[in-house]
Amino acid sequence: MAYSIKVNGAQYDVDADGDTPLLWVLRDNLGLTGTKYGCGIGQCGACSVHADGAVARSCSVSLESATGMEIRTIEGLGSGGQHKLQAAWVAEDVSQCGYCQTGQIMAAAALLANGAKPTDAEIDAAMSNICRCGTYNRIKAAIKRASAQA
Amino acid sequence: MTAVVNVSRRGFLKGAGVATGGLVLGVSVPALDAFGQQVAPAQPGRLNTFVQIDPDGTVTITLTHAEMGQGVQTALPMIVAEELDADWTKVKVVRASAIPVDGMEPAAMGTGGSRSVRANFEPLSQAGAIARHMLLQAAANRWAVPVGECTAQDGVVSHGSGRSASFGDLARGASYLTPPQTVPLKAPSQRRLVGKPVNRLDAPEKAAGTAVFGIDVKVPDMLVGTVVHCPVWGGTLKALDPAPAMAVKGVTRVVPLEASFMVIGTGYWPAHKGAQALKPQWDLGDNAKNSSEKIDAALEAALKKTGAVVVDRGDAGSTAKLVKKKVTATYKAPFLHQATMEPMNATAWWHDGKLEIWAPVQDAGRERYSVAEAFNLRPENVNIHVTYLGGGFGRRIGLGFLRPAVEASKAVGRPVKVIWSREEDMTHGMMRPVAAARLIAGVSADGTPLTWDNRLVVPSVSAQLAPSRVRGGVDEISVHGADELQYAIPNQRLEYAMPDAGAPLGFWRSVPHSYNAFFIESFIDEIAAAAGKDPVQLRRDLLFRNPRHLEVLERAAKESGWGTPPGARRGRGIAVHESFGSICAHVVELSMPGDTTIKLDRITSVIDCGMAVNPRTIEAQIEGGMVFGLTAAMYGRIDVKDGGAVQKNFDTYRMVHMAHLPPVAVHIIEGGEMGGIGEPGVPPIAPALANAIFAASGKRIRTLPLADSGIDFA
DSSP, rough: OOEEETTEEEEEEEEEEEESHHHHIIISSSOTTSSOOSSSSSSSSSEEHHHEEEEEEGGGBBBBHHHSEEEGGGGGGSSSSSSSHHHHHHTTTTOOOOOOEEEEEEHHHHHTTGGGOOOOOHHHOOOOOOOOEEEEEEHHHHHHHHOOOO | OOOEEOGGGOGGGGGGTTOOOSSEEOOOOOOTTTOOBSSSSSTTOOEEEEEEOOOTSEEEEEEOOOOOOSSSHHHHHHHHHHHTOGGGGGGGEEOOOSSSSTOOOOOOOOOOOOOHHHHHHHHHHHHHHHHHHHHHHHHHHHTOOOGGGGEEEEEEETTTTTTTTHHHHHHHHHSOOOOOSSOOOOOOOGGTTTSSSOOOTTTHHHHHHHOOOGGGOOOOOOOOEEEEOOTTTOOOOOOOOOOHHHSSTTEEEEEEEEEEEEEEEEHHHHHHHHHHHHHOOEEEOOGHHHHHHHHHHHHHHTTTOOOOOEEEEGGGGGGGGGEEEEEEEEEEBBOOOOOSOOOEEEEEEEEEEEEEEEEEOOHHHHHHHHHHHHTTGGGGEEEEEEOSSOTTOOOOOTTTTTTHHHHHHHHSSSSEEHHHHHHHHHHHHBBBBEEEEEEEEEEEESEEEEEEEEEOOOOOOOOHHHHGEEOOOTEEHHHHTSOOOOOSSSSSEEEEEEHHHSSSSSOOTTHHHHHHHHHHHHHHHHHHHHHTTHHHHHHHHHHOOOOOOHHHHHHHHHHTTTSSSOTTTTTEEEEEEEEEEEEEEEEEEEEEESSSEEEEEEEEEEEEEEEEHHHHHHHHHHHHHHHHHHHHHOOOBBBEEEEESSSTTTTTSSSOOOGGGEEEEEEEEEESSSOOSSSSTTTTTHHHHHHHHHHHOOHHHOOOGGGGGGGGEE
């Protein structure tokens, strides 16, 4: 049957099984490939999106349960990659392979919502996403750079 | 010296969507594969890399190497732009095609061995310098002045008379000129871009989420599939009833192969769900009895026997009387998986006798030939489009992860993207082999090591991937990093044995250096402790023949505050190791709040890479390599049970996270021959960490990962 979900402000009808993870709906049905598949078990965070403003690992959210939620992906974060976190990511030269970075940015964006200025410890606690290239310290620098902006 | 050819009239880059009418130069970069071996016979003058200057001033450089995070997509154009005196904001990169352009040589696409910048520096510098000279000549011709009176800067040629013209304006005129044979390159002091920290060209699209990785490829009319291999390495598929998968909505086809099967459908999830619904009957074969215990027993047996002699230097008998103390230790390292964040995938389209592949591959030039051979196609009918790689680390080499996509497209006659689940990726990889070493040192009364006896046991990667590199029972890919001991110890012996592991092996960032540095740099620390010497002092005493190593050691000691008291339950550990032409040291400073819990307080890294093209990338690579090695040192381990891998995902193949990391400072030393950057940061971290734990606690850990000894982050 078809489900109706709201992604980046637009409503979509999706003809897929209700147990399909939101991750694969975004990628294969809606063509929003900025959200990445990493582990499929909610461990790595590469698939992080916002669901009703909170960070969610889209591999572990079913299509059925996503109906009625406001979903935001990296494509809807800032217009044309211009969110202050995306600018900070470029300024701090964070990305290496870059595969995990959209998930990292989505996790960071939820952390900085409502003008929060997290401490180092709060950043450490919130950022559990895996990066195999080892960009963690630059990610932290970019979050601090972005949070320092009003 | 690299020949540079004017190919402006041949329209090379048309396919890449680049405007024509400007200046196009071609150069021949040595076509080495990721092993460092020539892909095709050398044909001097055959071109594979192009620099184009368009009438609008855009400078386009073809990128032959894969961008997998190491920064070649920025460093290689920097080299051209430096000698060209280009406006950096007008430089862009297009990916080279794996297929020969206009009968030309396939690109030098092998990306591995920390080799890309080193291999390209001279040819790309020449191309840039010659292009600049031709633009200067075009200006001189236009203004009727001597070329020596014209200068170039930031994409503009100027003359003392006040006249100036942009590169774009001069490109057409330059395109009619014959390139000079050689042009002197800049002295280091004249460089404006190379050696300066430059942000990555791929940073914006990677932050925006628009960068296209292999897994993101979309081809019209494409299906998506997934692959399931026999859980036992070497097993085969006996029988498969496709019906349960075909009943899943969206599944269009089940394709059985010899040792695996694929389920293909309208998207990954239907394919995955279909695959999970199947009950394949496997012929598990003899390897089903293989286990970590069995492999460890083979290592232990080999450690007890004399191996093939790799190094036998000095005369240990002559100094026997001076040896007052023997130090003996046995070290072990486990199987490791690369665990690229992007799981294995490839997209293939077999149509009209031609095969097109889109994939995140480290070596498209080589794979083009291996695919052609495997599927009985002519190489000119196979093309590979290289995407961004979501990590490589040595995993994305070889035919293995391309084959399922090709088989799938062949079976269904449509383009198919085959995505491996994380579980398939982790259990059917090409692992860093297990390794063990038994080390014995003879130490004099004053604490000087006089003999060094290393018996190294490592299942051979080359025996599986490049058999010609095994000679006389020695796999050179296993012994690098142990065969040329940096320390001046008069009597040295290295033996090697390669028991069969019954497991698929491959390259893992820094390859043999990853274990050899742990063995050697841990053992030198043990010798220091036995001799009552400071670990830096002992290394200093033994590095007098290697001034670069000594400088790295001294710099690391200075920057880390080595020698100042670390405080109670705290310690520092150091390790120095050369790999891929660079010398790297890490100093780990840590606290041990509990008997087995650690908190990293600070990591100081020093890298002598001879010459720095982009220091911003070098810092990132050394720090990133350190984190990669730290993860392995703390947690990395693939166990073998019932002939297959036990760890299947990140819940059991654990990772270091942001919260575990301390501040990291990377210091760069220049002044020698250029070395590699992608890998040298990995090897010294495991021994530096183990040495720091010893310094803080007196506990010497000789087996990786440290978690096996109960060590974890506090």
